[in-house]
Amino acid sequence: MATSHEHTKIAISNGHIFIVWRDFRHNPQLVNSVYAQIMPVDEIGFFKPGDLNYDKALTLADVIGMVNYIFKGIEKYTPEGTLLVCDVNGDCKVSLVDVINLVNYLFKPGWPAPVGCPM
Numbered sequence: 001m002a003t004s005h006e007h008t009k010i011a012i013s014n015g016h017i018f019i020v021w022r023d024f025r026h027n028p029q030l031v032n033s034v035y036a037q038i039m040p041v042d043e044i045g046f047f048k049p050g051d052l053n054y055d056k057a058l059t060l061a062d063v064i065g066m067v068n069y070i071f072k073g074i075e076k077y078t079p080e081g082t083l084l085v086c087d088v089n090g091d092c093k094v095s096l097v098d099v100i101n102l103v104n105y106l107f108k109p110g111w112p113a114p115v116g117c118p119m
């Protein structure tokens, strides 16, 4: 199965989805900037609040990623779906409170699991 849009092509084959697109947001002059992503179909839409590196586990690496995102700016450290992924306490905002909640979840037994923004 395949479909297309002016700047996007999508195909599904052997349990994987293939997406190829051109991104003109940052520099419209770069008409040859083409990106691609391949992922298993059953992982579409998967995310776990706090799992910034999308490895399906909450670890210190996610805390570091969140700190980098909050304090070093979005250009270099923004993961896809930042609000959904970084919102650990479910208030639909990204702040230091989310970092503290994630640290508490990782290191304080019994601390509630991240809930994420209910949207």
Ligand SMILES: [Ca+2]
Pocket: 050, 051, 052, 053, 054, 055, 056, 057, 058, 059, 061, 062
């Ligand atoms: Ca992770």
Ligand SMILES: [Ca+2]
Pocket: 086, 087, 088, 089, 090, 091, 092, 093, 094, 095, 097, 098
């Ligand atoms: Ca939050």
